Amino acid sequence: MAIRLGNSCLNCDNLIEGDYCKVHEINVSERHTCDSFEMKAVLKDNPDCTTCSRYEGPTCAHPQKASPGMMCSHWAPQRAQA
Ligand code: SF4
Numbered sequence: 001m002a003i004r005l006g007n008s009c010l011n012c013d014n015l016i017e018g019d020y021c022k023v024h025e026i027n028v029s030e031r032h033t034c035d036s037f038e039m040k041a042v043l044k045d046n047p048d049c050t051t052c053s054r055y056e057g058p059t060c061a062h063p064q065k066a067s068p069g070m071m072c073s074h075w076a077p078q079r080a081q082a
């Protein structure tokens with residue numbers, strides 16, 4: 001079985017401002033997902049510290065080393081931006 005990032009509305013490209021799903025035209029949350037899920041390109045193409053929700057925060061596993069181009073096993077996707 002493949003191991004993958006959690007596919008939730010928060011990292012879906014179809015989520016727009018106001019936690020609104022442009023496909024289903026309803027408000028959604030991190031608890032939701034669906035078969036129309038599309039991983040945000042910024043997360044799919046550039047997973048590193050700068051796209052990690054822990055970057056420069058108190059839960060970063062390597063605060064002295066975290067930088068663009070680096071990532072570690074604690075990487076977590078950022079909340080999707082509209
Ligand atoms: S398309 Fe599906 S996964 Fe994406 S925001 Fe809408 S409900 Fe969530």
Ligand code: SF4
Nearest residue numbers: 049052055060061072
């Ligand atoms: S990928 Fe690891 S080192 Fe980089 S910001 Fe996230 S937790 Fe910190």
